[in-house]
Structure formats: C-alpha cells, structure tokens
Amino acid sequence: MKKISRASWNAIAPSGPYSRISSPRGVKIHYTGGPVPADIAGPTKHRLCVQHVHHIQQMHMSGGRGETYIDIGYNLICCPHGYTFIGRGVHHLPAANGPGLNSGHYAVLGLVGSSGFTKPNSALLHALRDAIEYLREEGGAGNEIKGHRDGYSTSCPGDDLYAWAKRGAPRPDEPLEKPIKITYEDGIPLWPGRVIRLADPYMQGNDVKTWQYKLRKRGWTIDVDGIYGPKSKAVCASYQDKVGAKPTGVIDEETWDLTWSWKPPAA
Template structure:
C-alpha cells in the first residue's frame, strides 16, 4: 500500500474533528467536477490536486478539513484525508457517521475513468479503514441514500460489482480499463530512493532535495528502487549502460537537473 501521510502531501492543520469509533463501511466518491487529465501521466500533480480539494472544502465550504477520509490518485497512492476514527464531511448531512468517505481522484469531466492502480488504491484505503478505523463490510457509492451522480458511472459500476481488485482473485475477469501510461519518473517526485549504500544515499537525497525534488520513500530499499534509479539515469542521459552505483549517482547530483 502506497500511503501518503498528511505531512507527506502538505495538509493544512484540521480546525477540529469529531471522533468516530466505527462505521458500517465506506462510501466511494468522485470529485463531481473536472479533473485535469494531465494528472493521468504526472503524479507530481496529485499532491497539488489533494491540497486544492482541501482548500476548497475549508475556505469554500467552511469545513474543518478536507471532507474525505482518504483520497486515491490514478497512480495508486492513498492519501490520508481526515483519516480513520474521524467523522468525514462528504457523504451528506446525517450520513457521515455511517460510512467513511473515499475519493477516487476522477471527476465528471476531464479525467473520468479510474485506472486499475486507482481501484487497487481504493481497495487499499478500504482495507486500511477496516484495520485502523473499525470500518464495517459495506462498500457503497455516495449516491446510495443521497441525491447525487457521485461517484460517476465508472466507479459506481465497479462498486456495484463488489469493488473487486483489478485482474485478481475473482472468477469473473475484471473488465478492461484504459490505463494511462504512467512514467517511471513522475515529475519531480522520487517514489523510491536509489540503490546505494550508507552515507551516499543521504548525501544524494539531500542534494536532490536542494534541487527541488521530493523523495517519497526515504530509506526504503524495495525492488522498485533499481528501476526508478535506472529510469532517472536514462532520462538524464547519465548512464546508457544502466549501471547503478555511487559513481553514477555522484554524476547525477553534479549534473544540472532541469
């Protein structure tokens, strides 16, 4: 699960919250407005989008915080909104204590089709809210019990299917969905640290931060590290042979970063 903490996406402080011990389940949402289609291929825009929703909920609607419990981007990242054990605000008056609110970052125009990664992210968010927030078994759409088109045709059809994990587990094959081509190196966000040892990693990360890059997974050396490292090198023309090592990374931080 690719969880993005409130600190991770630069959330403003909540103005207050009401504690929830448990819910009957989760309701799935879309934004109900246009979502910039450039999000599909540029994860660097997702943090901005989440901050924009929080801003409009706090400054426009006058709410205490972003209305959603969790937000899932097209790249499978799961952002903590109000989070577990906090009353959401997105389901409609009187309906918030019954279900947590999970947003799939698609809208009524622009970007409207959830990617498989987003559906996996929504499932991750549901599992997380069950584990951490006492969410019950129900998975519904905003329109269940409230007059709205939310969560839109595509997400609602998926909710009605029982919100299956894409391509996995169930006997019925998952419907094919359009998946945006997601670059391994999305914008200026590094989701995995490079494959390196000891102090070199910290030095490299510090230098990249000075140059305006963000590193989402500090110090975790997962299997994706090497591919991200190579993608970066390829993009910057640093190592045609794909060799990963301290010398190459020294070249990386000394090279101009555009």
C-alpha cells in the same frame, strides 16, 4: 496500501478538533465532481495528483462546499498511480457524505472527474480496494461499500466508480505496477510529485534513490539505498546551503530541480 502521509503531501493542519467515530457501517466512494486533467494518470503526472489534493483541501477549508470544513472532507484520497493520501484518516468523522450521513460511513475519494479523466484505471481501483481494507482493519469499518449517491441526491461517484462499488469493489485482475517511475526530460528527472523529508517511518522509493545517486555523483558521501534517513537529510541541507537555498533538508520541487540544474560558479 501505498500511503502518502499528511506530512509527505504537506497537508494544512486541521483548523479544529475532529469528531471521533468508532465503527461506521462501511465506506462511501466519491469522485471529484469536477474536471480532472485527462492525462493525470500518465507516469510523470503524479504531481498533478498532489496539486489536486491540495486544491480540494483548500477549497473545503475555505467554504467552497458551502460550509467551512476543519479539513479536507475525505478520510482517504486515492490516485491513478496507486497511492492513497491520508485525509482525515481513521476514526475521524468525514464531512463529504452529506448532512446526517457522515457517522455511517467513511468517505473515500477516487481522483476521477466528471470530465477529463473519468474512467478509473486499474491502479486507482487497487488503491481504492487497499483503502477499503485499511479502513476495515485499522478503522473498524463494517462491510458496506456504497457510493455517495446512495441516500443523497448527487451524480457522485460517477457511473463507472458507482458500478464498481455496487459489484463489491473487486480488485482488478492486472497486478499493480511499480510505483513512481522517474522519467528524464533534458537530463533533469521530472519531480516525482511528493515532498521528500525525514519522516517516521523513513520515506523510501526510486525518487529518493535517484536523488541520492545524483548527490553522490556531485561528490557527497551518501548511501544510494532509496531510504531518506538522517544522513540524507544532512546531505540535503548541506547541499542546499552550498547552492544558496534555505538549508531545510526537505526536497521540495525547487530543491529537486536544483539538484540537477545547479552549476558551480566558474573558477
């Protein structure tokens, strides 16, 4: 599973303790039930996924679903780039299945909407399949695969995802493509859509490599290995300090852009 940890997506901490579940009967699949940008699956649009997940968390925690949740209602959230965001995670009671239905199944959201992006692509189906297997292996989930509409009056998870779930959520034939492709616009690579920070395990990827390469070009001593370790963090903080940003050692969107856009003052 291509996991995006809560730290990586900058999740808000839960406002209260989770209730524990040990071995639910299986997994229920959901969609957003609202609009999702039609172009969200584009290779440079992963930042829209991150924004969407933030938005859903804020909505759930501020009572947008009628009741104030302690956290995003889903255990996992899968995006059309093949990533899985950790929501409540394993062994925690979800809040998305409806009253009385949360202890029976984990809740997994596919970032598909009722308008805009409505048909899951193959990367999203891979991610959902990965999520189901992860919940079985790590979360004690049983073999049931259902949709939100099973036992509850809702259109969720939409006809396409529901039909796929009914078929047993098969893995698509096409292999999963490589993660996050960095594309350049005006010489500045588009922000990959995830905050890069020192984490355990270390964050890795083409985005880290692209950033390291630029810092080396700017004259810093840094390995271009695509792994964001303590040395990368130190270089990041030092660079931020130099360009007048707060030296956090965290590559957020602003720091990412500054990596390319900053120009040394004329001598």
